[in-house]
Amino acid sequence: MHGFLATAARHGRLVLVLGLAAGIALPGLALAMRPWIGEMVAGLLFLAALRVGPKQAVGALGDLGASVGLAMLFQVVLPLAAIALFAVTGMTGAAIATFFVLMLAAAPVTGSPNLTIMSGNDPAPALRQIVVGTALLPLTVVPVFWLTPSFGRAGDVLAAAGGLMALIALATGAAFLLRATVLKNPSERAVRSIDGVSAIAMAVVVIGLMSAVGPAMRETPLIFAGMLLLVCAVNFTIQIVVATLARRAGHDGRAAALGIVAGNRNVALFLTVLPAETVDPILLLIGCYQIPMYLTPAVLGRFYRR
Structure with missing residues (x-):
């Protein structure tokens, strides 16, 4: 068994790609797995915390203070800037605008420590940012939802964030x-x-988030390709910019983790609390978003290992 697991660890990037392929090729399985995403995400977080350990995860008090500041930047400043940009360009209410505002308002995805490990870096800062970002989500989400009434009631999101924090x-x-x-x-x-x-586990989890991708590839391939290129460009750009700025600020040891948590967010959290008329148009974007997320170690691995 250890040999099999060691092989999976050594070829982790390939395992993630196989998970993406399964989610695209098996939309029926993806739909069947969607109700279990919460439990699977909890399992991922358990494995990440087990790998890191409490001392590395908690870190110094100064690190926790920096994590709070980063959470405010990532989850408040960036989505509010996106809201302003979409308002100026007249895109408020468009599916693309809805998705990107929600993505930027979300806490880091729980698989971030695993992505950081596969990119050859210390996962502790990523785990710490997940805990802090999710703990602050009930506060950081308020101004975003207040400025975007079409998202629905902020109270529902607060309840979901509280449940996620309890799960964490x-x-x-x-x-x-x-x-x-x-x-x-x-x-x-x-x-x-x-x-x-x-x-x-990460390869299994992604299958449940890809239910809209397979049908779109077959029925509307050009729309799918356009959305995929867009989310890849945004995701990878955010990661590269944040990691580069962190390096220039002298934070080489956690630059990779910060880039990964900045670009890869737990937007799936909002699926259960937003009205159907808001969620349905962005399901394909959410599915496409999993692709650059899971390809991060393969596409940016060399950049992060520098």
Whole structure:
């Protein structure tokens, strides 16, 4: 079993691509898996916390203060700037505008530590940003929803954010308890096994988010291609800009993690709390968004390992 998991860890980028391919090729399976996304995401977070451990995840108080500032920048300043831009260009209410505002308002995706590991960097800053960003989400989402009434009631999003925070607390708490008792000093063999399980789990999770992609590729290929190019350009640009700025500011050790959490957000959180007339037009964009997210280690791996 260890050999199989070690192979999955060593070829993690390929495993993610296979997950994307399965989600596109099997839309029926994707639809069947969508109701279980929350539980699968919790499992991903548990594995990430187990891999990192409590000491690295918490870090110094100064790091936590910086994480709060970054969460305000990523989840408040950027979406408000996007709202202003779309208002000036007359695109407010368009599906593309709705998606990008929601994406920027979301906390980092829970798979960010795993993406950081596959990119050859320390996952601890990414895990810390997930916890802080999600904890602050009930506050950061208020101005965004207040300025965009079509998103629905902010109270529903606050409730969803609270539920997600409870899920994060449970998953990370269980992982840290296990690290404090059974896996105090995990061997390299154990770490590789955890990385292998994480890669496989991420490949499984993405299948449930790709239900709209397969039909779009077959029925409206040009629209699909245009949306895919757009989300790839935005995602990778955000990652490169944030990581580059972090490096220039002297934060080489966490530049990769910051770039990854800035560009890859948990927009799926909003699927269960927004009205159907808001969600339905952006399902394809959400599916397309998983592609650059899961291709991050393959496309930007060399950039992040520099």
